[in-house]
Amino acid sequence: MLFLAIRHLLSRKRQTALTLLGIVLGATAYVVISGMMLGFREFLVDQLINNDAHIRISAREDRIEEHSLDRHFFQASEQVIWSVAPYGRKIDEWIENPQGWYRRIEEDPRVEAYSQQVTSQVMLRRGNASVSGKLVGSDPRRQARVTNIASYMVEGRFSDIANGGNRIIVGADLLQTLGAKVYDSVLVSNGRDAPVPFKIVGVFKTGIRPLDEGTVYGAIADAQRINSTPSQVNEIAVRLKDVSLARQIATDWAAISRERVQSWDQASANFLAVFKMQDAIRYLMTVSILLVAGFGIYNILNMVVTQKRREIAILRSMGYTAGDVLFLFFIQGMTLGALGGVVGLGLGYGISRFLETLKIAGPAMGGKGAMMVSFNPEIYLFAFVLALFASAVASVLPARVAGRLTPIDIIRSGE
């Protein structure tokens, strides 16, 4: 029957080509759109995972509710009704027992490395230019093991912040805003105390604008000094051996501690939620295209079944079964689906390779200046399965109609 199915397809070349085109366009669109969306997403997720900690432990922030303070002022047995209920935010600025955390982290075999940090908002000033930024004080050796910030250095070395006091490394965009160069001095202030001069000893560029224009790295001792809080830390960044365990481990640790413990994906939940919307749009668009292609197959096969009623009658009289006839038309749809899918994947791959070479300026493109396109095999597999599925659904209905035709009904209808 495959023999006859292929002859059928070849005998109506134009219809076959048009139907094929629909499937090809559907598969191509899916591959290209998904490649672009996922390419950008993979880049962003990679940045989130590698440029930041897998898990971040930070000092707790609590909302003060109506009864949050009851136990501080009254006995447990007393019923408290406030005339003006307390409200606000209670901030523990520092991690209460960092040593305890270090022990717990060091004993956990799932942890690759950790880095204690002091982070605070500071103002940087050089001449008339002033910029606010986040000062991250850390031990550069530990920090380099937790994030890959050291690999984004464009000038200087990350470890230079530990060589002597009052040295910082700044993001490339921040450097530009300050109008400074490496080895220039800038004044760093916490807003309460007098500004302290720091020397810029290096520049990094991650491609993520918020980081590049608002982050400053320094030695932990310097950051503690700026905040007048020697030996205290307010964050611990943890890198795991297996990043996929981040959410589970963060949830476990959060349950047994006062601090806020968040995995990278929990911290970026809003950001990641956008991806779900992207997925919905991507699927909807592709399904629409394949629906049109599927209708193409359905219409053509329906027409062919009507045109081929006489041939169906003779096939049945020769001893071919209803299943054979169903297969004859079903396999035509599936052949179109498979062929269209393969050509679509090829075309999609070619277009994706071309897009990868397009120079698109802007920080959103990861600083590489070119479009990020994913070549994840799952995209290609899914596109092919989608093309086959659309073809199967579109061809099964006319094929079933053909399979149900009996020779005598066709002969009797005088066709």
Add this chain to the structure above:
Amino acid sequence: MTMIQLNEVSKSFGNPPTQVLHGISNEIRDGEFVALTGRSGSGKSTLLYIASSLDAATTGTVKIDGEEISRMNEDELHEFRNRNMGFIFQFHYLLPELSALENVLFPARKYRVHPQKKDEAESLLEDFGLGGKLGRLPGQLSGGEQQRVAIARALIMSPKYIFADEPTGNLDSINGETVMRILQQINSKKGTTIVMVTHDPDFAQLASRRVHLADGKVVSHEDVL
């Protein structure tokens, strides 16, 4: 020896039912050439399709080679049809995408015996004067040639039975005579049982027996030879 046995076969169509055949009993013997004759609407084609298993009787039974066809399951019936029956219709019903040779071999493809049947198919087409047109598509053949290809296709599985419904109905007299001559030869040389529906009294005369139907009943049997 009786090969096809019709016992009190009746057929009705539609709602309210219109009775087309009324309790027909008949026997077609091995090697017979039977012509079913009668006016339009007499029920001759319906009788042919019931006798050939393409249609089912409303009441009554049809036995072929002693086996009641209504009791065969679908697969048995299809295999029986493929291996034992050949059909020739008024219109050739050739597959337009296939060449003459491929059309002839198509019944053999069902059970993948077409490679073994290729020489026989070529020989049949040669015998029917189509030796130089094996690779032609049906659209490149004349009406008579198309019908001869259809006859070759009906013969390729060396069936015991040929069922022909007005095989000359679409042909001019010369091609009609050619087709009849071929059917006679198949019947006399190979001993194939032929049941043929025809309007044409001259062609009916070439059969060994004529069964005349009127209003769904057999009104006469006539042995010609």
